[in-house]
Amino acid sequence: MFGYVAGLPAFLAYFVLGLVFYGVFALVYSALTPQKEMTLIRAGNMAAVTAYLGSILGFGIVLASAAANSVSVVDFIIWSIIGVLAQILAFFIASLTMTKLHERITNGEISAGVWNAGISLAVGLLNAACMTY
Template sequence: MDDALSRIFTSLGTGVPVLLLHFATMLALLAAGVLLYMAITPFRERELIREGNLAAGIMTLGIFLGISIPLAATLATSTVWLDVVLWGAVAVILQVATFLVATLIMPGLRHLIEAGNTAAALAMVGVQLAVALLNAGAMAG
């Protein structure tokens, strides 16, 4: 029993620092991805949310989920820190590219979101989440 307990504590001692490093890296990638996303959107989500614009809040939810889903898949399949960083960056880039392509398909998105059109926001979140799940599946490959 003492041998098993010793192995558990040894495992925790080596595993927790790696977990914290990977988790901190993913939080940094999530923050960078969200900031990049918000920088390229034609509207100012934070201002619109402060004004009570539900569509902007829904879009922001989609941004966070759309980026975090493939990042989670990256964490689940990568064990080396550099692998986590590189595949995490790829995940963020693909999700940002998704937004750019989707805005071509949904012209006038800026005006729809600024007007509080929740249907447009939900459609965009649907695109973001669908691509995020495919992206995560491909990364888990």
């Protein structure tokens, strides 16, 4: 019977760390981006919802790849930190390629939110693929 759940401690370690990294990412991302995501989301700003959710999903793809390809918990932590940095880079790439991105998101322009989300997902996919060594 216990053989079936032998991997449970490892699962719990990766899962709990993954949730912690989601929280870390959300805090760091919100602190570094000029717009106030949660305030805008609570106000019903769909551009902010789209942009933020794209960033969270892009990071989730990275976390999934890091968990699947890591050889240890330390390896997972290292690649998760790299994932946080890559997703922050994604926001700055999106900002460089769309004029006044954060202002447009704050003003509720859906195209700006979709642009940010798309860049975040693209960077997340590339980052995750590069982890499969």
